[in-house]
Amino acid sequence: MPLSSDEASRFADLLKEHAESLTARWVELAGASLRGRLSSAELRRQLDDLRKGFEQAMRSGSAHLTDEGSAELRAQLAEISGHRARQGFSATETAVSIFALKDAVLEALGNGDDAGTLRDYVAFSAFVDRAALFTFDSYVQVRESLIADQAEQLLELSTPVVKLWDGVVAVPLVGTLDSARAQVVMERLLQTLVDTGSPYAIIDITGVPAVDTQVAQHVLKTVVAARLMGADCIISGIRPQIAQTIVALGIEFGDIATKASLADALRYVLNKTNRSLNTKRTER
Amino acid sequence: MSDEGQRLPVTTDQDVVRVRQAVRTFSVAVKLSLVDQTKLVTAASELARNTLVYGGGGEVVVTRVQNERRAGIKIVFADEGPGIVDLTLALTDGYTTGGGLGLGLSGARRLVDEFEIDTEPGKGTTITITKWCR
Ligand SMILES: Nc1ncnc2c1ncn2[C@@H]1O[C@H](COP(=O)(O)OP(=O)(O)O)[C@@H](O)[C@H]1O
Ligand SMILES: [Mg+2]
DSSP states (O other): OOOOHHHHHHHHHHHHHTHHHHHHHHHHHHHHHHTTSSOHHHHHHHHHHHHHHHHHHHHTTOSSTTSGGGHHHHHHHHHHHHHHHHHTOOHHHHHHHHHHHHHHHHHHHTTOOSHHHHHHHHHHHHHHHHHHHHHHHHHHHHHHHHHHHHHHHHHHHTSOOEEEETTEEEEEEESOOOHHHHHHHHHHHHHHHHHHTOSEEEEEEEEOSOOOHHHHHHHHHHHHHHHHTTOEEEEEOOOHHHHHHHHHHTOOOTTOEEESSHHHHHHHHHHHHHHHHHHHHHHO | OBOOOEEEEESSHHHHHHHHHHHHHHHHHTTOOHHHHHHHHHHHHHHHHHHHHTSSSEEEEEEEEEOSSOEEEEEEEEEOSSOOSOHHHHTSTTOOSSSSOSOHHHHHHHHSSEEEEEEETTTEEEEEEEEEOO
């Protein structure tokens, strides 16, 4: 049952007239469930802002939370919800503190227990319910974007590109190499090649449990891209079971150097660089 | 004779990872050698990805099987996608319609002991593979 514009304006009056006592009572009720994890000064500020938001929405004759007149209130609710999500409050806790407004309003209505007041109250109560559910939705959205951010950070962390030696960078691949990670790995490796001016890159797959054609294709693409930038890639960490599987699958690494371990790969690179130093010397 | 299998949906990349993990767990349980574990997990990865990418998603069932002599693992990959029109072509090394390496189907066949494809254009594709303990 939506609020009639009459009802809405009566509630706007009520929210204004009893501003102080309403907010005080609301803070008391909501504060109980938040158990002091939010300073009462901050809670008071938040809830008084919200009370004004509700008052404004009612004043504009908003029958629904989705109405134009409630836009400001929705923004406030989303902000509070996002705040709480970041502070680690649960979605329920946030919604419950909105629900508490109903009790505070009911008390302010006092003994006007005629049918009209009751109908008003039920309509207003439904409006507050919507508001609480709205915080629930925006809470979930904020949490999801927080989680996505963290996953992205983890992705970066789990693909470190290290400078192993002068002129040699290495990227140890760990876990499953899906397309998103493969993309990150390639970008970071290429960037590190530029930053360090290294002519060699070692891609170590010791930590990859299964090398399927998708992983192989990602590795091959990375090698080709590195070559275009003038760097030579060595694939290391090919364990016996992986080697046999790669052969059975029919994957060919062509002329790409492959080594059993990272140490072997480094030795191989150092040998090559020594030799080229030596040849240069004899040429002189 | 067979135990009750494990059923896994395949609708996201993450599901493909889950299939690999389930197959790994089963492989360890029936004591496949490390090489055979890796081969089976890799074959499962290829076929589950095809189910996702070409079949438009589907389902994988992993079951422990047993004959008179040996234990093994049977895995069924089923989708209701477009099916494979030319099976010989699809099983040719290097053939791909999706910009892959074209080694998933043919390679998976080489990685397992038994390989069976049931496909019908417009109806979908079901691939059954089995690997036995040595
Ligand atoms: N479940 C499937 N449904 C329909 N087509 C498939 C399916 N699996 C494989 N194919 C077809 O077979 C081709 C070869 O598959 P595959 O050997 O795995 O190579 P890739 O995945 O690299 O394309 C695919 O490009 C696709 O056209
Ligand atoms: Mg494939």
